[in-house]
Amino acid sequence: MVPPFHIRPATADDMDTILKLIIGLATYENEPESTVKATPALLRENIFEKHYAHTLLAFEGTPDAPGTPLGMALYFFNYSTWTGRPGLYLEDLFVVPEARNVGIGKAFFAELGKVAQAKNCARLDWSVLTWNEPSIAFYEKVLGAKRMDGWMGMRLDERGITELEKFSTSNE
Numbered sequence: 001m002v003p004p005f006h007i008r009p010a011t012a013d014d015m016d017t018i019l020k021l022i023i024g025l026a027t028y029e030n031e032p033e034s035t036v037k038a039t040p041a042l043l044r045e046n047i048f049e050k051h052y053a054h055t056l057l058a059f060e061g062t063p064d065a066p067g068t069p070l071g072m073a074l075y076f077f078n079y080s081t082w083t084g085r086p087g088l089y090l091e092d093l094f095v096v097p098e099a100r101n102v103g104i105g106k107a108f109f110a111e112l113g114k115v116a117q118a119k120n121c122a123r124l125d126w127s128v129l130t131w132n133e134p135s136i137a138f139y140e141k142v143l144g145a146k147r148m149d150g151w152m153g154m155r156l157d158e159r160g161i162t163e164l165e166k167f168s169t170s171n172e
Contacts, residue, residue: 007108008057018057054074057072058095069096074091075091075112086122088125089124090125125148
């Protein structure tokens with residue numbers, strides 16, 4: 001029997017819970033806690049004030065009697081020039097190990113699907129670490145997700161962003 005749980009949008013009062021789940025994700029991904037640079041102040045500013053991202057949280061129990069946090073889905077919107085419509089990008093999905101395989105991941109995707117439909121999104125995209133076989137199997141077999149063969153993720157860190165100044169053609 002699946003224990004009762006519920007999913008709801010995060011509020012500013014949930015920042016400590018979000019940070020705890022981010023650290024849990026970093027641990028699961030074999031990244032030391034010291035690599036997590038998010039702070040309650042940064043979460044408040046960027047999620048709840050500037051709205052750069054949105055977070056869903058799963059809790060044990062019911063909305064009237066919430067219990068232990070069980071997971072989170074953090075997402076933001078992008079735009080596709082090919083479809084001419086917005087897309088939803090799932091930045092992080094994490095379910096605590098003791099609450100896996102009871103439907104929380106599916107429930108998160110159901111909620112993300114509702115958000116994507118409400119915003120007329122043409123796509124729901126995310127990345128997964130190549131070694132994370134349990135998640136890959138879930139995405140492909142349960143959700144029917146397709147691999148993005150031929151695409152490779154690219155990134156500039158803060159230093160790389162700063163170094164882009166050397167290519168600027170403006171004097172500002």
